[in-house]
Amino acid sequence: MRILVLGGDGYLGWPTALHLSQRGHEVAVLDNFSRRLWDHELGAESLTPIETLQQRIAVWRQLTGKIITPFIGDLCDYTFLEPVIRDFQPEAVVHFGEQRSAPYSMIDRQHAVFTHVNNVVGTLNVLYAIADHAPDCHLVKLGTMGEYGTPNIDIEEGYITITHKGRTDTLPYPKQPGSWYHATKVHDSTNILLACRIWGLRATDLNQGVVYGVETPETTLDPRLATRFDYDGVFGTALNRFLVQAVVGLPLTVYGKGGQTRGFLDIRDTLACVELAILNPAARGELRVFNQFTEQFNVAGLAEAVREAAQEFGFDVTINHLPNPRVEKEEHYYNAANTRLLDLGLKPHYLSETLLESVMRVVMQHRDRVRPELIMPAVNWRRTHNPLIPTEEVVTGQASVTES
Numbered sequence: 001m002r003i004l005v006l007g008g009d010g011y012l013g014w015p016t017a018l019h020l021s022q023r024g025h026e027v028a029v030l031d032n033f034s035r036r037l038w039d040h041e042l043g044a045e046s047l048t049p050i051e052t053l054q055q056r057i058a059v060w061r062q063l064t065g066k067i068i069t070p071f072i073g074d075l076c077d078y079t080f081l082e083p084v085i086r087d088f089q090p091e092a093v094v095h096f097g098e099q100r101s102a103p104y105s106m107i108d109r110q111h112a113v114f115t116h117v118n119n120v121v122g123t124l125n126v127l128y129a130i131a132d133h134a135p136d137c138h139l140v141k142l143g144t145m146g147e148y149g150t151p152n153i154d155i156e157e158g159y160i161t162i163t164h165k166g167r168t169d170t171l172p173y174p175k176q177p178g179s180w181y182h183a184t185k186v187h188d189s190t191n192i193l194l195a196c197r198i199w200g201l202r203a204t205d206l207n208q209g210v211v212y213g214v215e216t217p218e219t220t221l222d223p224r225l226a227t228r229f230d231y232d233g234v235f236g237t238a239l240n241r242f243l244v245q246a247v248v249g250l251p252l253t254v255y256g257k258g259g260q261t262r263g264f265l266d267i268r269d270t271l272a273c274v275e276l277a278i279l280n281p282a283a284r285g286e287l288r289v290f291n292q293f294t295e296q297f298n299v300a301g302l303a304e305a306v307r308e309a310a311q312e313f314g315f316d317v318t319i320n321h322l323p324n325p326r327v328e329k330e331e332h333y334y335n336a337a338n339t340r341l342l343d344l345g346l347k348p349h350y351l352s353e354t355l356l357e358s359v360m361r362v363v364m365q366h367r368d369r370v371r372p373e374l375i376m377p378a379v380n381w382r383r384t385h386n387p388l389i390p391t392e393e394v395v396t397g398q399a400s401v402t403e404s
Contacts, residue, residue: 002026007096009053018218019271028069046228059224075122085129095141102179103234103379112180119184127195138281139203149176155336158289202282209263209293232374246310247363256324258300259331263293266349276344291338294348309356325377
């Protein structure tokens with residue numbers, strides 16, 4: 001099958017491209033390297049050293065004889081994107097090509113506007129290119145569980161059946177995004193649903209939880225195939241941050257009470273979910289929604305799990321609760337459905353002490369690359385302007401998040 005991976009140089013896009021190529025698909029990747037540019041903007045870098053896309057592709061071909069075709073350009077530039085879709089004629093498009101960080105979108109007005117234009121316009125361009133040049137192509141779009149927020153009812157997979165004043169209908173599940181980034185994902189879902197309805201496109205929206213892990217069977221074939229590992233306060237996840245803090249001897253920083261509950265999944269399960277969606281495409285005119293996670297944890301529980309795993313390596317770890325820089329419920333009901341991918345055959349990898357220890361070994365291997373000043377939160381949701389360079393108060397965790 002001809003598969004085009006948008007954002008194919010990123011944390012998930014690159015391992016996805018390798019995974020699909022290894023399974024015999026004809027794979028192309030598209031990227032404009034903006035993720036690398038944002039590292040330069042923030043003064044950050046991946047904990048794991050990552051090669052250029054061209055070097056990665058060359059190494060993959062040397063090891064396997066398989067070819068991954070690169071397209072270098074911006075999804076927001078339709079004069080670039082249109083001929084890619086027209087000439088490559090993908091049977092499936094896997095869309096990772098968006099700005100993915102909630103804190104980045106909350107830095108200031110400029111970053112909020114950029115996130116909206118980049119994500120929403122880029123996806124609109126993809127929809128038009130598919131409709132005009134590959135109308136039977138299946139779009140597999142990475143959404144986020146963050147679209148739903150934390151409602152006080154069970155979260156269904158994309159749609160909810162309601163009865164109101166004696167009449168019943170099935171409607172898109174109500175969305176409560178928590179950041180400008182999450183709002184762009186809601187806009188994407190609305191636009192994709194419209195495109196499926198009016199043009200008869202086929203699409204699957206993968207509302208993904210928080211991904212952990214850094215190694216897949218393909219990336220471990222050679223260190224030059226490694227994907228990135230983000231631990232900074234803008235792009236890093238809480239679990240990555242905790243693992244790095246444990247190794248370098250810093251307290252684990254839990255935001256607020258730590259009762260924030262989210263869905264999580266192993267990076268290997270992300271690849272499996274994408275492949276399952278591709279091999280079992282949506283019908284023409286259908287937007288399917290899969291909630292893509294395997295387990296639910298709260299932040300305080302993750303910190304405790306990391307503390308226990310770190311003890312096996314002799315690390316004495318403490319846990320600190322910081323004022324929460326985000327505007328979110330810190331104690332809430334959370335119960336989300338996630339059966340549709342399991343019904344298609346997903347066999348999950350569950351978070352365990354063994355998994356935590358394996359990732360911790362990766363962190364230990366690269367601990368000399370850790371920059372502790374990048375770990376603390378530098379973006380406060382309550383402010384409309386945040387400095388890109390953390391102040392001393394932010395670095396030490398003494399800044400108040402209630403200041404105007």
